[in-house]
Amino acid sequence: MTTPSFRLPQKRALVTELPGPKSTALTARRQASVAAGVGSAVPVYTADADGGIIVDVDGNSLIDLGSGIAVTSVGASDPHVVEAVREQAGHFTHTCFMVTPYEGYVQVAEELAAMTPGEHEKRTVLFNSGAEAVENAVKVARLATGKNAVVAFDHAYHGRTNLTMALTAKSLPYKKHMGPFAPDIYRMPGSYPYRDGLDGAAAARRAISQIEVQIGADELAAIIIEPIQGEGGFIVPAKGFLPTLVDWAKSNNVVFIADEVQTGFARTGQWFASNDEETVPDIITMAKGIAGGLPLSAITGRADLLDAVHPGGLGGTYGGNPIACAGALGAIHAMRAYDLPARARAIGDIAFTRLRALQEEIPAVGDVRGRGAMIAVEFVKPGTNDPDPALAKAVAAKALSEGVILLTCGSYGNVVRLLPPLVISDDLLSEGLDVLESAVRSLT
Structure with a gap:
């Protein structure tokens, strides 16, 4: 294992009042x-x-103790990231992968297929932000299943775009006076052990019962959940909650989307929080810690789901920008080197x-x-x-x-x-x- 080295003294020192x-x-x-x-x-x-x-x-x-909200996991100027970005910027900063593609995008996709939970065949698409990743994961689930309804949970945070605001639970500051929001979004109770006192299986049965009564599995395209809820309060669901939901989803042709934007890339002590209970999402959304501070996000999921989308149905001008891809490859290398x-x-x-x-x-x-x-x-x-x-x-x-x-x-x-x-x-x-x-x- 390599030990990180730093440019700056790793010492707290105040020379003025704050703010100065x-x-x-x-x-x-x-x-x-x-x-x-x-x-x-x-x-x-x-x-x-x-x-x-x-x-x-x-x-x-x-x-x-904030890491830019869980982004700079390898530090804000790790040499692996800095050198990878400098090298790439010296060649080209952009061509758009949808116009003239490049190897860095493919390399990141290969890394994510290897790192994310499950041994099934996978496909990846790269974007810029966590909200973009979530929005596109929902698009894939709806197209692949031919169904429209999506379930999110109490205390959820999934982003600030119109669809992801609909998925996000908290009104102020994220949603107030910003509607109307995307339709066919349903909210269910999750697992909050400190406040609900339920074991994981019981909390999952409560949610599943409401899903079956209020929506019906034949109308439900996807369940989306953070394995540990972030903005909602770092809520860790009781053991058994996530596996019970995953099992029900797989039995009912419902896509299970794990939003690991904040929990991913070693943050929780595993590469992904889903690893903790060995749950295997159908699609996993990623951002934040993925690229050492560069704007990059991704969805990685079952090949049959992502390949169901017609050519041109996924993408974006800056998605998988070559400099951001270089940052991701540098950051992933650093994560492994430092364990x-x-x-x-x-x-x-x-x-x-x-x-x-x-x-x-x-x-x-x-x-x-x-x-x-x-x-x-x-x-x-x-x-x-x-x-x-x-x-x-x-x-x-x-x-x-x-x-x-x-x-x-x-x-x-x-x-x-x-x-x-x-x-x-x-x-x-x-x-x-x-x-x-x-x-x-x-x-x-």
Whole structure:
């Protein structure tokens, strides 16, 4: 196994208050030029980033426990990615695979066929964003089955396009006043062990019963679900929930789509979260960590499904851009060289040990959950499981003031999530956890 090397010192260091004067000046410029609808989690502007550190324009070095929302798993400037991108950019930046194709696209497709769950024959299509991947997976399922209905789940997040907003559960900020949305989308209860108390099989039977009553398998093209729900709160379904759904789908000619945009590429300690219970999706959607920060997404699935689509039915001008493909090949090489699935498991061992001890100590910590380096703390009002979004927001703000970037999420806004780069050192991770724990204690 290769050990990552870094350009930047992997140390937290604050030289100004946050945000500093240069970040503050950039915010003023931004407000005069960038649409207000584009939000940012933290008010500091990046000048450099490497490994587990982001350096802002004022020279502050912050511990990155967000990874650009699970994107920079190999770090934001890993040499494998940088060199692959530099080499490709020196030859050509674009030709459009639908016009004059190139080997990089084919290589990425070959890698994804080998990496994704299942030994069946597979096909891949490349796009730019997770939402594009999800939308095209639904298109494939509908065309291949000749059916229209699609089931998504409570607390789901699948994107911001019209169809993917329909699939996404949370209204504000993603959907409010932005409809009407694509039709034939149905929402079912999922598995949220902290809140529903059901075992996996029982939660799945509840969903299946409602599907059969409200839709009928003969009308249902696809079920789409995140194996661990991301924006909804890093909700890990109870064991048995996903396999029961998969078995029912396969028995009823329903395409099972695993949305692994956030969970994929070693994040959960496996190459894909579906591997944990050995579920084999018919189609898997991927993005975020796929290309070391370059915009790329993919669907990989059963050959008979994807090949059912007529020529020209899938694609896009920039889908599988050659530079993004080079970034993906570099990132996948780095993931293997660093054995990032194992590293994600080690990160989880460190974080969960400490955060579950904090849970025992602090009544406001209602639940600690996740898998590998996909880690969440759900905050509640002590003595209840009533969500406390104000506390989650305050914890993230307090951590930022100390130089640690944390993200919040959850249908109720009461979850702090940790998505560190998988190459982060133990020392830097532990320091970030120190700051998080201190913030929780000071605020409760």
